[in-house]
Structures are given as structure tokens and as C-alpha cells.
Amino acid sequence: MIELTLTGDAFLRGIVIGLIYGSVLGAVASGLTIIWGVMKVVNLAHGHILVFAAMMSAFLYLTYKGAVWFTPPIAFIWMGILGLAFGAFFYYVTLHPIIGHVDTMTLKYEMSSLMATFGFGIALYGIHYFLPNIIPSYSTEPSIGFSIGGQGHTYISFLGVTIEKSKLLMAALSLVLVIVAHGIMNWTSMGLKIRAVAQDARALSLVGINPVRIKLLTTIVATAFAMSSGVLYLGYANSVTPLSETIVAPLCFVIVVLGGLGSVIGTYMGGLLLGVIYQLVLELTAQTQQFAFVVAFAVLIIALVFKPNGVFGNIEEKLSRLRR
Amino acid sequence: MNISRLVSRKGFIISTLLVFFFLVLGLLGSNGVISRLYIANGTDLMYFIGIGLAMAIIMSYTGYVSFGHAVFVGIGSFSAAYILAVFNKPRIMEYMAQHDRISNAMLSTYFIESLLLASIIALLVAVGVGYAVLRLRGAFFAIATIGLDYVVMYLVIYITSMISPFGGDELPNPNMGLTDMTFYWMHFILFIATIYTAYLVKVSKFGYGLASIREDEDAAEVIGVDTFRYKVYAFALAAVLASFWGIASAFRKSYTTHDFSLLISIVMIVENVVGGLGTFIGPIIGAVIYYILNWLLITTAGQLALVILGAFVVVIVAFFPEGIVGLLRRKIPSLREWLE
Amino acid sequence: MGEPILIVENVTKRFGGLTALSQVSFNVNKGERFGIIGPNGAGKTTLFNVINGVYRPDTGRVVFKGTDITNWPPHRRARFGMARTHQVVKPFSELTVLENAMIGALFGPRHKDITEEEAREIALETLDFLGLKEKAGLPAGLLNVQEKKRLELARALSSQPEILLLDEVLAGLVPSEIETMVELLKKINEEKGVTIVMIEHVMHAIMNLAERMIVLDFGRKIAEGSPEEVANNPEVIAAYLGNPELALKFVKKG
Numbered sequence: 001m002i003e004l005t006l007t008g009d010a011f012l013r014g015i016v017i018g019l020i021y022g023s024v025l026g027a028v029a030s031g032l033t034i035i036w037g038v039m040k041v042v043n044l045a046h047g048h049i050l051v052f053a054a055m056m057s058a059f060l061y062l063t064y065k066g067a068v069w070f071t072p073p074i075a076f077i078w079m080g081i082l083g084l085a086f087g088a089f090f091y092y093v094t095l096h097p098i099i100g101h102v103d104t105m106t107l108k109y110e111m112s113s114l115m116a117t118f119g120f121g122i123a124l125y126g127i128h129y130f131l132p133n134i135i136p137s138y139s140t141e142p143s144i145g146f147s148i149g150g151q152g153h154t155y156i157s158f159l160g161v162t163i164e165k166s167k168l169l170m171a172a173l174s175l176v177l178v179i180v181a182h183g184i185m186n187w188t189s190m191g192l193k194i195r196a197v198a199q200d201a202r203a204l205s206l207v208g209i210n211p212v213r214i215k216l217l218t219t220i221v222a223t224a225f226a227m228s229s230g231v232l233y234l235g236y237a238n239s240v241t242p243l244s245e246t247i248v249a250p251l252c253f254v255i256v257v258l259g260g261l262g263s264v265i266g267t268y269m270g271g272l273l274l275g276v277i278y279q280l281v282l283e284l285t286a287q288t289q290q291f292a293f294v295v296a297f298a299v300l301i302i303a304l305v306f307k308p309n310g311v312f313g314n315i316e317e318k319l320s321r322l323r324r
Numbered sequence: 325m326n327i328s329r330l331v332s333r334k335g336f337i338i339s340t341l342l343v344f345f346f347l348v349l350g351l352l353g354s355n356g357v358i359s360r361l362y363i364a365n366g367t368d369l370m371y372f373i374g375i376g377l378a379m380a381i382i383m384s385y386t387g388y389v390s391f392g393h394a395v396f397v398g399i400g401s402f403s404a405a406y407i408l409a410v411f412n413k414p415r416i417m418e419y420m421a422q423h424d425r426i427s428n429a430m431l432s433t434y435f436i437e438s439l440l441l442a443s444i445i446a447l448l449v450a451v452g453v454g455y456a457v458l459r460l461r462g463a464f465f466a467i468a469t470i471g472l473d474y475v476v477m478y479l480v481i482y483i484t485s486m487i488s489p490f491g492g493d494e495l496p497n498p499n500m501g502l503t504d505m506t507f508y509w510m511h512f513i514l515f516i517a518t519i520y521t522a523y524l525v526k527v528s529k530f531g532y533g534l535a536s537i538r539e540d541e542d543a544a545e546v547i548g549v550d551t552f553r554y555k556v557y558a559f560a561l562a563a564v565l566a567s568f569w570g571i572a573s574a575f576r577k578s579y580t581t582h583d584f585s586l587l588i589s590i591v592m593i594v595e596n597v598v599g600g601l602g603t604f605i606g607p608i609i610g611a612v613i614y615y616i617l618n619w620l621l622i623t624t625a626g627q628l629a630l631v632i633l634g635a636f637v638v639v640i641v642a643f644f645p646e647g648i649v650g651l652l653r654r655k656i657p658s659l660r661e662w663l664e
Numbered sequence: 665m666g667e668p669i670l671i672v673e674n675v676t677k678r679f680g681g682l683t684a685l686s687q688v689s690f691n692v693n694k695g696e697r698f699g700i701i702g703p704n705g706a707g708k709t710t711l712f713n714v715i716n717g718v719y720r721p722d723t724g725r726v727v728f729k730g731t732d733i734t735n736w737p738p739h740r741r742a743r744f745g746m747a748r749t750h751q752v753v754k755p756f757s758e759l760t761v762l763e764n765a766m767i768g769a770l771f772g773p774r775h776k777d778i779t780e781e782e783a784r785e786i787a788l789e790t791l792d793f794l795g796l797k798e799k800a801g802l803p804a805g806l807l808n809v810q811e812k813k814r815l816e817l818a819r820a821l822s823s824q825p826e827i828l829l830l831d832e833v834l835a836g837l838v839p840s841e842i843e844t845m846v847e848l849l850k851k852i853n854e855e856k857g858v859t860i861v862m863i864e865h866v867m868h869a870i871m872n873l874a875e876r877m878i879v880l881d882f883g884r885k886i887a888e889g890s891p892e893e894v895a896n897n898p899e900v901i902a903a904y905l906g907n908p909e910l911a912l913k914f915v916k917k918g
Contacts, residue, residue, distance in 0.1 A: 042463045044470075097642035110463050111389070112641055115597060119637025122590060126630025133627055246474065246586070253467050290478055297475045304468055305456055529770050529780065536767050539756035546716060546750075548742035548771030548823060602758050 005284055014280035016161040020171040022275020024229075024236045026268035027174035028248065029255040030181045031226030037262025038185075038198045039218045040105040041095060042114040045121035047249025049090070049223060050230030052124050053079050054240040057231045058142035072146055072235030073169060076177075080228030087223025091216050094120045100212050102205050121245075128242040143239035170236040174229065175268075181225055182264040194218045198262070247293060251278075254300035274299070333527060335604040339519045342608070346370060346512055354505050363508050367576070369615050370511040371569055375588065376595035376611035377522040378565035383596045384607050385531060386558045387538030388458070389466050392473030394588035396446050396563040399480060400570020403442035407434055408500075408575075416500060425501030435510065435575070442567040449476055450563035454556040461541070473589060507576040514568045521565065525558075526604045534558055538602065566592075594633065598640050600647020609649055667730060669694040669827055669859050675714055675724035677707075677883075684710040685721070686883045692827070697853050698861045699874030699891070703903055706880040708863045709751060712831055715861075716748045717741045729826070745773050747825035751832045751863075753812045755819075757805030764804050764815055765791055765822045772823025783822075790822045794848065810841050821852065828852070830862040834869055842869055849873060871895065879903065 032046045057079060060070045068074055094116045099109055131138045147154040148165040156165045185191040197204055197214040205211050233248070234240050251274065259270025274296060281292040346366060353363040375397065382388050408416065412434055419426055426434075453476070457468045525531045533554045536544035545551045591614060599610025617636070621629040644651050668691035677685040684707045692698045700708050713719045715726055717738035726734045733741055742748075747768070756764050765787035770778060791797045794814045799807065804815060813833060820828060830849075834842050846869050853860050864870035870877070871891040879887040879894055881903040887894050894900055 042467065094638055112645055114463055114466060115641040116638050119634045119641060123631045123634025126634060130627040130631055250470055294475050294478055301456055301468055304460060304464055532767055532770060535759055536756050539758060540754045543754035545738045546742060546748050547768055548739050548775060550739045
């Protein structure tokens with residue numbers, strides 16, 4: 001049946017690499033938790049958007065080989081800024097016609113916005129197969145060889161496990177991204193308004209806050225984080241294809257459900273947890289990535305059925321209670 | 325049910341007209357009166373309508389969007405491939421060594437065996453998955469079904485490979501000497517089954533129950549509809565019907581269509597969305613529109629096809645949320661009855 | 665009168681830290697017109713949701729026609745003879761008025777053996793009774809608020825229930841419409857023998873209609889009795905911050 005390699009070494013590798021990978025996953029899912037958890041829009045284009053950012057980033061990296069601007073550690077910053085603009089585009093084209101009003105989110109609006117983002121995602125997915133027609137050098141399966149440290153020095157020992165420096169860097173930058181996201185959502189007035197509109201759009205319109213503008217802002221912020229983290233994902237995986245979406249998107253949904261919709265910190269922790277589960281399965285069973293993915297997805301189903309509010313519940317609430 | 329009531333409704337007339345249309349098309353084609361191109365197109369059209377109607381039972385009638393529904397089409401293809409390339413391989417090889425076409429008796433047997441196997445697997449998967457996932461409402465259900473395609477197919481292949489090794493996806497002699505007319509009639513049989521089943525569901529008490537779930541699940545539950553059970557039944561039926569079309573496709577194309585499953589899920593959804601939820605004819609019209617769109621896109625835009633399709637979905641959902649049929653029903657009330 | 669048709673016993677319902685219902689107990693007799701009143705947020709709809717099966721209580725029982733139905737799902741209760749309307753109407757908008765009513769008949773207590781023909785007949789009769797017959801072919805979504813309320817009632821009635829739970833069925837109606845509805849409800853109760861339990865805010869109507877009532881405040885039952893008794897209860901008055909004489913005036917008006 002399935003062979004198990006239960007050595008201490010495998011466990012350690014699984015956990016450490018799992019945390020590294022999980023950190024990146026946590027960042028990648030942050031955009032989704034903002035738009036879904038806070039704005040109640042199930043964004044089926046999330047995976048496609050971040051893959052789009054990764055593909056663009058890869059293309060630029062390969063075209064301008066060696067230019068520092070296009071390496072993941074730098075690119076993730078300007079890609080995030082680009083994401084602000086793209087987020088606005090995404091909002092006006094897909095969401096505004098459906099939820100660009102003051103009413104609360106009913107099931108109908110939920111399903112409609114879900115389907116609209118679905119369509120947008122499909123279109124975005126299709127673009128990659130069309131672009132080679134106008135840009136011959138555009139590859140649909142780019143692979144960048146991003147590494148740090150030069151020949152022979154690309155690895156580092158972290159917590160007893162040998163890992164590439166570049167991957168460690170991506171994990172660290174992911175944490176930075178998540179902290180920034182959390183900061184924006186919880187410590188700025190914009191973040192406060194975003195979360196408030198999610199609760200009761202109508203009430204806020206009565207105190208002079210325009211819910212439609214806030215929805216636009218939420219989408220912009222979420223998209224910026226999605227695209228920025230897409231570059232970090234590329235930096236970690238070193239290759240990407242449009243089909244990567246079929247792996248990454250479901251993982252994001254699992255992570256958001258695990259960590260609690262709307263909570264950036266919770267989602268990050270969900271990412272860590274899933275990363276560890278995923279890597280442990282890989283290390284201990286020596287099965288394929290598909291198998292690990294299946295296990296991860298089974299986790300989603302179980303989590304959805306038993307704890308739809310997230311395994312970690314509402315982290316923010318718990319944290320704020322501790323402070324008192 | 326009252327027979328005279330059953331056959332007097334517009335949905336029955338539409339179904340019978342369509343069946344008649346494909347019957348005539350098939351007869352003309354087999355006698356060489358019209359070119360074989362029409363036969364190929366007709367087969368495609370039956371397929372598109374068929375998968376649209378299968379999906380309609382869970383999506384258009386019940387209001388639950390199953391994102392990985394193509395997995396059931398995949399199960400059908402897989403079953404057919406298994407019956408042909410594994411289970412009956414020796415017999416086929418032996419027979420093909422001396423004849424250039426398998427016999428009708430063999431064909432019928434393998435067809436039925438495929439239908440049985442596909443139905444069993446589809447049913448087991450649908451009920452198993454449905455039990456867990458149909459407790460979830462709208463959006464959560466959609467998410468749960470997203471990765472399902474991938475996961476279920478993986479499991480089905482993994483499990484069956486442990487029961488009896490299944491090497492490749494290919495059939496020994498592609499087409500086994502069968503012609504496009506044979507495939508046309510195979511599709512036709514399944515078309516009859518699918519369209520009349522969908523119609524019977526729509527006009528039955530079961531259909532009313534599904535409609536109430538779609539319109540307001542809480543109210544439906546309170547009024548006496550066993551919403552959970554009905555949802556599972558609908559999901560299972562939609563799964564089995566979808567698997568039939570996977571069988572049809574596998575016989576015709578001689579390989580499992582698993583690679584295209586992502587696209588098929590999209591097609592099934594587009595057909596239902598474009599047509600409009602809640603009507604019998606909606607998914608049918610949606611299928612025809614998709615069929616035309618598909619043909620146009622392939623001949624002109626090629627690589628832009630997906631982009632345009634995606635944009636199309638966004639436009640329909642954002643500006644015509646009731647679909648084409650829903651829009652027509654609203655604008656032209658006298659057509660309401662026909663477009664039920 | 666015999667055994668009460670509905671017994672609610674020590675029902676408590678909590679949502680996280682909030683106690684919506686606390687040790688609520690009362691009986692409803694067969695054929696009675698029973699009222700439930702109380703200030704906003706008192707837990708009246710929550711109580712209905714517990715009786716109807718949408719929620720399960722944390723403690724206590726619900727007994728209907730002598731059977732403990734506390735843990736039954738809503739659809740089972742409907743099939744057992746309990747029908748319910750909602751505060752915010754929930755019509756099946758895309759279906760016709762007739763189909764809405766038919767669904768009530770098809771899935772009610774007679775769900776096992778009723779034919780579509782019979783359901784249609786019952787639905788038409790109920791629609792006629794409620795003055796909606798001419799609109800039978802219209803999609804339910806096109807009706808106005810008052811008509812939708814009557815449709816909700818028609819749908820519930822078509823199942824030929826033994827008990828009817830009405831949640832603010834008079835809300836949003838103008839005085840003439842309220843009068844019509846009150847007469848209709850009396851007719852339903854007297855001619856068809858249906859027990860009625862109603863939540864209401866329109867005071868003169870419920871004081872008129874109900875034979876007995878309870879008052880909820882912050883999830884607790886604070887009074888029980890006839891409309892006069894309840895209107896004169898100091899705790900009730902305090903809950904509403906109302907004028908006791910005014911309440912009595914409404915009762916005399918009926």
C-alpha cells in the first residue's frame with residue numbers, strides 16, 4: 001500500500017520545509033481572505049490573478065535576464081503596486097455591476113459575484129495561451145532559475161534542515177507581506193472602514209461613508225496582495241504555468257477556511273498548518289504531489305463540514321481579549 | 325402521473341421535436357442524402373445539449389452550482405475505457421483479428437456494461453460526496469466542488485489500479501471499425517434518455533421540490549420539502565446522466581477525456597448560465613448558443629476562445645443574470661409558457 | 665378541550681454569549697387563537713424558530729399533538745401538520761402563485777399520497793379563499809407586499825395544517841388590509857378549525873384576535889393570560905413603557 005518513512009529526519013524536514021512553504025502559502029491566501037472573508041465575494045479569479053502576476057513576473061525576468069528589478073524580492077513590491085490598478089480594473093469589470101450598491105450581501109449576490117469572478121478567471125487563464133501569438137517569446141511554462149548566493153553557496157542550514165536561501169527569503173518576505181496586510185486591515189482607518197462595510201453597508205452610508213467606494217478599495221487591496229504574493233510564489237517554486245492555478249487556488253480556499261475568513265493572521269497560520277501537512281505527507285509517504293494535494297483537499301472538506309468558521313476561529317478577537 | 329397532462333406541456337413538445345429532428349438528421353445522413361459533416365456536428369450538438377441537461381438537474385433546477393461536475397463525465401469515459409481496454413480487451417483483440425468491425429452484439433454488450441459501471445461509480449461518488457458537501461450552502465458548496473474533479477479522478481484511478489491494473493487510456497483498435505453513424509446513434513439513444521429524464525424531473529413533484537429549494541431553501545424546508553435528501557437525489561441523477569455522456573465521448577474518441585475535464589466543467593456551467601436558471605428550455609438554448617459560439621471561435625479566434633468565453637460569462641452574469649431565456653420570459657410575457 | 669395541541673416546556677436558547685430564550689413554557693389548546701407579543705428583540709421569532717425546528721433548543725422540549733418533536737427537522741414538522749409563515753415573506757418568486765400554493769399541498773401532511781391534480785384543486789381553493797385566484801398564473805415575484813403575505817398564508821394553508829404559526833403577518837399592511845386579514849384569520853380558525861399562534865406588533869389587532877397570549881421580554885415569559893389580563897399587567901406595561909388605559913381602550917374597541 002503506502003510506504004511510510006517514519007524517521008526523525010523526515011519529520012524534521014517535513015515540518016521545517018512545511019513552515020517555509022506554508023509561509024508563502026499564507027501570504028498567497030491573504031488576498032483571498034480579504035476579499036472573501038471581509039467582502040463576502042467568493043473570488044474564483046484569485047488563483048488566476050496571482051498566477052497572472054507570477055507569469056508576468058517570470059516573463060520579465062527571462063526577458064531581462066539579470067536585471068535586479070525583475071527578481072522576485074524586488075518585483076513583488078512593484079507588482080503589488082501594479083495590483084492596485086489591476087484590482088480597480090477587476091472591480092469595475094466584474095463586481096461593480098453586481099454589488100456596486102448599498103444593499104447587503106444576500107445569497108443571490110454571493111452566487112452572482114462568484115460566477116462573475118469565475119468568468120473573469122477563465123478569461124485571464126485564456127490570455128496566457130493567446131499571448132504567444134503577439135509576443136512570440138512569451139512562454140506558457142516559464143522556469144526561472146532564481147537563487148541567492150552564487151555558485152555553490154545557494155543553500156543554508158535552517159533549524160537543522162538544508163534549504164535554499166532563496167526559498168527562505170521568500171518565506172521571510174511572505175511574513176512581511178502578511179504583517180503589512182494585517183496592519184492595513186486592523187490599524188488603519190481604511191481597514192476599519194473596510195471591515196465595517198462588511199458588517200453593515202447601509203448603516204455606514206448613513207454616516208457618510210460610501211460603501212461602493214469601500215468595496216472598490218477592498219478589491220484593490222486584496223488584488224494588490226494577491227499579485228504581490230504571486231511573485232513570491234514564483235520565487236519559491238521557480239516555475240509556473242497557467243495550470244498552476246488548479247493547485248494553488250484550492251489550496252488557498254483550504255487555507256482561508258482553516259484559518260478563518262477575514263482574518264489575515266488566521267489565514268497565515270492556516271497556511272503554515274497546511275504547508276506542514278502537505279510537506280509531511282510528501283516526506284513521510286514518498287507519494288506524489290497529487291497525493292499530498294488530495295490529502296490537503298480532504299482536509300478542506302472535513303474542515304468545511306465541521307468547522308466552517310475556521311479551525312482557529314477568530315484570532316483577532318482572541319488576541320484583543322488577551323490584551324484586556 | 326396523468327398521461328394527458330404529461331404530453332400536453334410545452335416541454336414535452338420541445339423534447340419530442342428535438343428528438344425527431346435528430347432522428348431525421350440521422351436517417352438522412354445514413355442514406356447519404358446529406359453530407360457526413362452534418363452527422364459529426366449533430367453528434368456534437370447532442371453531446372452539448374446532453375451535458376447541459378445533465379448539469380441542469382443540479383444547477384438550473386436546484387440552484388446548486390457544481391464546479392467539478394465534469395468529473396462525472398470523466399467517470400463515464402473512464403468506465404468505457406475500462407470496459408473496452410481492460411475488461412473485454414482479449415475478446416476484442418481476438419475478434420478484430422478476423423473482422424474489420426466488432427459485431428452489433430458485442431457493441432451493445434459493451435455499451436450496456438459501460439453504462440452500468442459508470443452508473444455505479446457515479447452514484448457512489450455522488451452520494452458519498454453529496455452527503456458531506458450538500459449540507460453546505462451556495463458558496464461553500466461551490467468551493468467544495470472546485471477541486472473535486474481532480475481529487476475524485478485521482479482516487480478513482482488509484483483505487484481501480486489496485487483492483488486491476490489499468491495501464492493506458494487507449495483502446496486497442498481505435499474505433500474498433502465503427503463508423504461515425506454508429507456513434508451518432510449511440511449519442512441519439514443517450515439523448516432520448518437524457519432529455520426525457522430531465523423533462524420528467526422538471527414536471528414532477530420532485531421537480532417542484534427542487535424548484536422550491538432553488539428559490540428559497542429555508543422556506544422549502546419549512547413547508548415540508550426534505551431539502552437534503554432531494555439535493556442528494558438531484559446531485560446523483562445529474563452525476564449519472566453526465567457519466568453517460570462521458571461514455572458516448574469515449575467510444576467516439578477512443579480515449580478518456582480526462583484532460584479536457586476543466587473545459588467541460590466550464591461548458592456545462594456556461595450553458596446553464598447563458599440559458600438561464602429554472603427553465604427546461606434554458607440549458608438547451610444555452611447549449612445551442614455555446615455550440616454556435618464554439619464553432620465561431622474555433623474558426624476565427626482560435627486561441628482567444630477561452631478569453632472570449634470568460635468575458636461572455638461575466639457579461640451574462642453581470643447584465644443578464646436571468647440568462648437569455650429568463651430575459652425573454654420577462655420581456656415577452658406571452659412566451660412564458662413556451663419557455664417554461 | 666383536552667390535551668393541548670402544542671406544549672413548549674422550559675425552552676432555553678443561547679447564541680454564544682447571548683441568551684435569546686430563557687426557560688420559556690406555555691401551552692396552546694387545540695382550536696385556540698394564541699398570541700405572542702413583546703418588545704423588539706424579545707426573542708419571539710427565535711421562539712418560532714425553535715417550535716418550527718429551524719433551531720434546536722439548548723434545554724427544554726417542544727411537544728406537538730402529544731409527540732416530542734424537539735429534535736425533528738422542519739420538514740418533518742410540516743408533514744406532521746405544523747405550518748409557518750415568516751416575518752419577511754419568502755415566496756418562490758420565479759414560480760407562479762398557483763405553483764407556490766401547490767407546493768404547500770404537495771409536501772404537507774398528505775405528501776405521500778396526494779396527486780398533482782388534488783394539490784392543484786386544494787391550491788386553487790385556498791387561493792380563492794384568500795382572494796388571489798385571479799393572480800394564479802402570475803410569477804409570485806410580481807405581487808405587491810400585501811399579496812405576497814396572503815400568498816405566504818395560502819401556501820401554508822394549502823398543506824391543510826392543524827396549527828399555523830404566523831410571524832407578524834400584519835406588518836406592512838395599511839389599516840383596511842389589516843381588517844381584512846383579521847377577518848380572514850378568524851375565518852380560518854373558525855371554519856377550518858386551525859389552531860393559530862401569532863406573533864404580532866399591531867396591538868389592536870392582536871388584542872382583538874387572540875383568546876390567550878403570552879408576553880416575552882428579553883427572552884423570558886413575563887405574563888400569560890387573556891388580552892385584558894395581559895394589558896393590565898404592570899410588568900408588561902413597564903416592558904412597553906406604555907399607558908395601561910390606552911391598552912384597555914384597544915381591547916374595548918374590538
